[in-house]
Structure formats: C-alpha cells, structure tokens
Amino acid sequence: SADETLAHLQAALKRRRRLSDQAQMLVRKAMAYIHSHYTHPLTRQDIAHYVGMSEDYLTHCFRQELGTTPVEYLNRYRVLQARHLLAESDKSITNIALEVGFSSSSYFSRVFRKEVGQSPEEYRRLKQSSVR
Structure with a gap:
C-alpha cells in the first residue's frame, strides 16, 4: 500500500545512508514494480532486469535500504x-x-x-x- 511504502521509505531515510542516491532510487523503482506486478509470477531476476542491476546487487540494496530481500518484500x-x-x-x-x-x-x-x-x-x- 502507499502507506507501507511511505513507512519503508521514511525508515530508510532515518537510517544512516549506506547506499548512493542512485541505488536508493533503483530500490524505489523496484518496489513500485513489485506493487504493480505482484499478481503475476515474479522472480528476483525479473525485478533486477527491470531496474537494470544484477540480482545479487538488487538483494544487497534491498537489505541495506529495507532490511529484507526483494522476494521477502514481494x-x-x-x-x-x-x-x-x-x-x-x-x-x-x-x-x-x-x-x-x-x-x-x-x-x-x-x-x-x-x-x-x-x-x-x-x-x-x-x-x-x-x-x-
């Protein structure tokens, strides 16, 4: 939901910035993709491909920003x-x-x-x- 997304973003902003602004933007883009496509079969590879990063880097960024993996978030x-x-x-x-x-x-x-x-x-x- 929009409230959940905002809560995640606010919590992430309160934490010490560990990711670049660009990486944070890509995490937000991945979250938006998940919110739009959650009803379809969706893999970590699909999400990584959409945002243009490797699966491992996507997982790293999600862990740093949200404290969870993309699949757990999904x-x-x-x-x-x-x-x-x-x-x-x-x-x-x-x-x-x-x-x-x-x-x-x-x-x-x-x-x-x-x-x-x-x-x-x-x-x-x-x-x-x-x-x-």
Whole structure:
C-alpha cells in the first residue's frame, strides 16, 4: 500500500545512508514494480532486469535500504493484499492466493502464517467475527 511504502521509505531515510542516491532510487523503482506486478509470477531476476542491476546487487540494496530481500518484500506485499481480500470478500483461500500472485494455496498458507502468525482461515474467522 502507499502507506507501507511511505513507512519503508521514511525508515530508510532515518537510517544512516549506506547506499548512493542512485541505488536508493533503483530500490524505489523496484518496489513500485513489485506493487504493480505482484499478481503475476515474479522472480528476483525479473525485478533486477527491470531496474537494470544484477540480482545479487538488487538483494544487497534491498537489505541495506529495507532490511529484507526483494522476494521477502514481494511476499509481504502479497500477504498484505491477501489480508484485505480475506477480511472484505468471501472468495476462497485458494482463489485469493492465486489472485495475489502465489503459485499455490499451500505455499501461500505457509508464507501467510510466517508473516501474520496465524493461518489465512484463522485470520478470516477473527476478522469476520470482529465485524459482527
């Protein structure tokens, strides 16, 4: 979301600058690419190619700027989008997983549990019961 992006950028700006302005700009460009293409199959190679840097340098820059890897950032963003869908729709877990770009519902569930601390089913149940 825009708020999450701004929070990441503000946190990055508060940290001691370790990357050049150009590298920081490329990280922001990669983040924007992720936000625009998260619903499609997306690899570290795809992101690196888009911003014009090597995969390893992209990962280095992400770690320095955001404290995470591009793939972890992508998965977090997908989970964030899935959380909205789980709370606001009656779509199946599998459909939501596919809609936000995960290749399978089992992988989605593992990543979701790691990020949120509960399964997608538990998350939906708690969100829906809190609305009532």
